[in-house]
Amino acid sequence: MKFISEYRNPELVEQYVREIRQTVTRSWTIMEVCGGQTHSLVKNGILQMLPPEVQMVHGPGCPVCVTPLHMIDKAVWLAEQKGVILCSYGDMLRVPGSRKSLLEAKAAGADVRILYSPLEAVQVARENPGREVVFFAVGFETTAPANAMSVVHAQQLGVKNYTILTSHVLVPPAIEAVMNDPEARIQGFLAAGHVCTIMGMDEYYPLAEKYRIPIVVTGFEPVDLLQGILMTVRQLENGEYRVENQYSRVVQPQGNPAARKVIDQVFTVADREWRGIGTIPNSGWEIGPGLSAYDAGRKFDIQLEKAPESTECIAGQVLKGIKKPYECPQFGKGCTPAMPLGAPMVSSEGACAAYYHFHKMAETIAVE
Amino acid sequence: MGTMNLQCPMPKFDFEVINLGHGSGGLLTNKLLEAGVFGVLKNPLLDTHHDGAVLQLTGPTAFSTDSFVVSPVFFPGGNIGELAVNGTVNDLAMCGAAAQYLSLAFILEEGLPMTEFWEILTSVKTAAERAGVQVVTGDTKVVERGKGDKIFINTTGIGAIHPKADISMSRVKTGDRIIVSGPIATHGIAIMSVREGLEFETTLQSDTANLNHTILQLIDVFGPAIHLLRDPTRGGLATVLNEIARDARCGVEIHQRQIPMLEEVGGACELLGLDPLYVANEGVFIAVVEEQFAGAVLDRLRKLDFGAEAQIVGEIVEAHPRQVVLHSEIGGRRVVNMLAGEQLPRIC
Numbered sequence: 001m002k003f004i005s006e007y008r009n010p011e012l013v014e015q016y017v018r019e020i021r022q023t024v025t026r027s028w029t030i031m032e033v034c035g036g037q038t039h040s041l042v043k044n045g046i047l048q049m050l051p052p053e054v055q056m057v058h059g060p061g062c063p064v065c066v067t068p069l070h071m072i073d074k075a076v077w078l079a080e081q082k083g084v085i086l087c088s089y090g091d092m093l094r095v096p097g098s099r100k101s102l103l104e105a106k107a108a109g110a111d112v113r114i115l116y117s118p119l120e121a122v123q124v125a126r127e128n129p130g131r132e133v134v135f136f137a138v139g140f141e142t143t144a145p146a147n148a149m150s151v152v153h154a155q156q157l158g159v160k161n162y163t164i165l166t167s168h169v170l171v172p173p174a175i176e177a178v179m180n181d182p183e184a185r186i187q188g189f190l191a192a193g194h195v196c197t198i199m200g201m202d203e204y205y206p207l208a209e210k211y212r213i214p215i216v217v218t219g220f221e222p223v224d225l226l227q228g229i230l231m232t233v234r235q236l237e238n239g240e241y242r243v244e245n246q247y248s249r250v251v252q253p254q255g256n257p258a259a260r261k262v263i264d265q266v267f268t269v270a271d272r273e274w275r276g277i278g279t280i281p282n283s284g285w286e287i288g289p290g291l292s293a294y295d296a297g298r299k300f301d302i303q304l305e306k307a308p309e310s311t312e313c314i315a316g317q318v319l320k321g322i323k324k325p326y327e328c329p330q331f332g333k334g335c336t337p338a339m340p341l342g343a344p345m346v347s348s349e350g351a352c353a354a355y356y357h358f359h360k361m362a363e364t365i366a367v368e
Numbered sequence: 369m370g371t372m373n374l375q376c377p378m379p380k381f382d383f384e385v386i387n388l389g390h391g392s393g394g395l396l397t398n399k400l401l402e403a404g405v406f407g408v409l410k411n412p413l414l415d416t417h418h419d420g421a422v423l424q425l426t427g428p429t430a431f432s433t434d435s436f437v438v439s440p441v442f443f444p445g446g447n448i449g450e451l452a453v454n455g456t457v458n459d460l461a462m463c464g465a466a467a468q469y470l471s472l473a474f475i476l477e478e479g480l481p482m483t484e485f486w487e488i489l490t491s492v493k494t495a496a497e498r499a500g501v502q503v504v505t506g507d508t509k510v511v512e513r514g515k516g517d518k519i520f521i522n523t524t525g526i527g528a529i530h531p532k533a534d535i536s537m538s539r540v541k542t543g544d545r546i547i548v549s550g551p552i553a554t555h556g557i558a559i560m561s562v563r564e565g566l567e568f569e570t571t572l573q574s575d576t577a578n579l580n581h582t583i584l585q586l587i588d589v590f591g592p593a594i595h596l597l598r599d600p601t602r603g604g605l606a607t608v609l610n611e612i613a614r615d616a617r618c619g620v621e622i623h624q625r626q627i628p629m630l631e632e633v634g635g636a637c638e639l640l641g642l643d644p645l646y647v648a649n650e651g652v653f654i655a656v657v658e659e660q661f662a663g664a665v666l667d668r669l670r671k672l673d674f675g676a677e678a679q680i681v682g683e684i685v686e687a688h689p690r691q692v693v694l695h696s697e698i699g700g701r702r703v704v705n706m707l708a709g710e711q712l713p714r715i716c
Contacts, residue, residue, distance in 0.1 A: 004638065013698040045700015091641075116640075222698045357705055 007221030008044075016226035017049050020233055024053045028236050029185050030229060031178065031321050033171055034140075034192035035062030035349025036220050042354040044222045054229060057321035058354070060174050061192050063139040063167075064091050064347035065319060066274045070306050071167045072097035075136045077304055078165065078296060079110040085128060087121040088136040089143075090114045094346045098307030102136075118150035118164070125154065125162035134296045137164040141195045144168055144285060145259035148266035151287070151294045163296035166286050169272055171195050172203045173283035177274075179211045183322045188232040190218040190225070193247035198263075200255025204243045212241045219247040266291060275343055276309065276316030313342030318351050325352040332356060376493065378486040379403040386480040391510030404486070405472075405506065408493050413469070413504040421504035423469055423526070430465035432456055433524040441488065441518050444558045445573025449491030452521040454578045454650065455601070457499040460525050461580040462597040462653065464533025464587055467499060471524040472506040477516035488519060499578035501525065530584055532591030539595035540616035544684040545662035547655040549582070549669060550575065550677045551628045552605050556647035557636045568639075572632055575674075577651035582672045586655070590665055596656040599649070603707055606645035608654055609692045610706045612684075620692040622682030622704075645694075646707045656684065 006012075032038055038058040041047055047056060060066050076097045079086035086102070093103040093114065106112040115121055118135045125133035137147040147164060154162040171192055178184050191204060196217045204215045214235035218228030228246040235242060245251055263285070272284025287295040309315075312330050317323040325331050325344065335341040337353050344350035381403065382396075389396035406414060413421045434455045441448040457467040472492065476485065496503055558574040561567065579599070587594060596616075600608040605627070613620045629644055637644045651674050657665045662680055669675035692704040 008697050010697065010699050043702060044696045044698050045702045046698075049700055222700075357703075 007223040012223050020230050021051045027053045029055045030188045031057045031059045031186045032190040033059040033061040039349050039354050040220050058351035060319035062349040065343040065350045067138050067167050068273045068275045076105045078134050079105045079112050083131045085111045085133045087113045087115045091347045095343050118147050122153045125159050133162050135164045138167045141198045144263050148262045151266045163294050163299050165296040168285035173280050177280045188214040190228045191215050193219040196251045198259045201253050208241050208243050214241050215243045217245045315342040325355040376490045381482050386476045409503045411502045428529040430460045430463035431526050432459040435522045437520050446576045449488035450495035452523045453495035456523040456525040457578045458599045460527045461583040464535045465527040465529045467501040467525045467527040469504045469526050472503045473522040474508045475520040476510045478513040530587045533587045534592040537615045542686045543659040544656045545680050546682045548681045549653045551630045553633045553644035553647035555650040557633045575651035593658040593661040598654045604646040606704045613690050619685040619688040623695045624697045626679045626681045628677045628679045
């Protein structure tokens with residue numbers, strides 16, 4: 001834990017907070033893109049430490065939150081098919097679909113398994129040759145290499161009963177969508193450190209240029225976040241808009257070439273629907289043309305009406321940073337982690353759940 | 369723990385696995401009980417083989433029951449047998465009572481290997497001896513394959529309350545200190561490390577233990593200065609503290625830096641995306657103690673079994689009634705809520 005504790009050092013934290021206070025002269029609105037960053041800001045009580053001039057807005061970087069309702073319904077439908085084993089990362093299970101969540105499907109008898117790695121799902125497929133194993137491949141650029149690798153593995157091993165249901169999304173098009181929204185008022189971004197670990201920083205230079213916004217690639221520990229915020233505030237105060245790397249201990253400018261190679265081998269860029277936001281052009285990945293045998297969407301004839309999104313849930317506005325979770329009339333009342341209306345209340349990285357669990361705003365809602 | 373007791377070689381049974389006949393009440397049941405359960409757990413009250421045990425009790429008595437369904441039934445550091453004894457013994461200890469008598473009911477799944485049943489049974493024996501409790505009555509049922517998960521155990525315990533004990537939620541008051549007896553979240557993470565689909569390499573072992581001797585020694589010395597005792601099993605430390613805040617209508621403040629936790633457990637929680645405050649414990653208890661005695665209780669506890677790593681982690685406050693507030697290790701503050709549903713591992 002040595003390499004974690006030094007990024008949670010209270011003296012360093014205090015020093016950065018002081019520097020931010022000394023640097024800031026006016027109000028700035030900064031979006032942290034990644035849900036992991038949101039979670040850390042709230043869990044560690046960092047939001048209350050920042051001077052009131054620095055407004056943090058929580059971005060769409062929670063894969064669970066932006067996976068559209070229709071995709072959850074597809075996963076549930078697949079899980080309910082005879083002979084199917086549906087494997088998923090844990091936090092997808094509680095996300096409500098239009099009929100039910102995967103957890104409810106599991107309770108009703110579907111074979112739904114929580115895994116940490118899609119490579120384990122390939123193993124499950126090998127151990128169950130008579131059944132179809134589907135991995136629910138959601139996530140941003142961070143989970144893509146492992147998801148792609150599982151397809152490569154299945155191909156190499158000649159495993160024919162393994163497919164993935166892909167719902168991959170990409171950060172740079174999401175930043176564009178946020179900036180193109182007329183209601184958005186974001187002045188700087190903390191880019192997601194782990195996404196850049198895979199993809200590198202190249203994609204962010206044109207964005208910083210086009211929208212004249214500082215983008216600071218930032219880590220997840222308290223000291224990382226405060227340093228990233230300080231770097232962003234400094235640029236804003238100086239009228240600069242550059243791409244900077246706070247997370248240089250992990251992020252190489254060119255990313256991880258081996259991981260990018262396996263992604264290119266399996267996925268191609270496609271339009272993608274984002275929950276609460278709508279379709280963003282070229283904002284996701286799907287399985288490339290040569291590998292459609294591993295695409296659950298093509299292998300199974302999924303017969304589903306497309307269900308409308310909840311009208312009460314304001315997830316789209318929350319994910320674009322237009323509204324704070326507690327500005328939703330349902331927050332903590334009709335929508336809680338136990339009975340979520342929308343995905344941002346489910347995931348540990350969702351902005352609504354993060355506020356519900358950790359933020360002082362939680363004091364305004366009933367404890368019982 | 370976890371290994372077969374060499375003093376108790378397995379008798380020769382006619383079957384290698386449990387079958388439905390072992391729960392029929394007929395010959396097979398009798399054989400399983402005579403050669404198995406009664407032989408291992410021998411004591412005068414059990415030896416009568418009557419429908420129930422006849423006990424002589426006087427004075428205030430604590431009574432508690434618990435069912436055990438842990439999966440997998442064998443885990444690093446123990447198995448369901450000792451868990452079932454320690455669980456009920458500890459629940460009684462939290463009432464200030466020394467467990468005297470236990471009931472023991474098995475629900476066995478058809479197909480359970482006899483060797484595994486035997487290992488669990490000998491663990492029950494060892495744990496009962498360690499805790500100084502007698503198994504005086506019990507039951508064995510068998511369900512069809514697929515209707516259970518190898519073995520479920522229910523234990524119910526009874527024991528006299530220590531004359532100096534005065535433990536109740538109503539005694540919790542502003543200024544009281546909160547002591548945690550040992551590193552948190554160890555049991556939950558040890559179990560998770562062997563769950564199918566989530567296996568990871570670790571040397572972590574469950575901390576399942578009987579806490580009764582430790583607790584009764586504390587009560588013997590400090591008596592009514594101990595206001596409340598709880599064991600934060602399911603739902604972890606956060607859940608128990610929230611229950612205290614709710615039921616005692618007080619505020620609870622805890623300091624992250626003071627909460628004892630093994631480094632390996634912290635690392636696993638980081639990796640799995642779990643909050644250790646909500647992870648299950650077994651050999652850990654929380655004591656809410658009169659402010660002026662807190663230091664002395666802590667010093668004493670640290671010299672007793674399972675208390676070496678004890679810490680004062682927080683206090684009862686007048687502010688923010690019914691809420692638990694955590695001071696984060698970097699100096700921030702946040703509300704610690706009750707957990708909704710099960711903690712699910714996160715994506716990235």
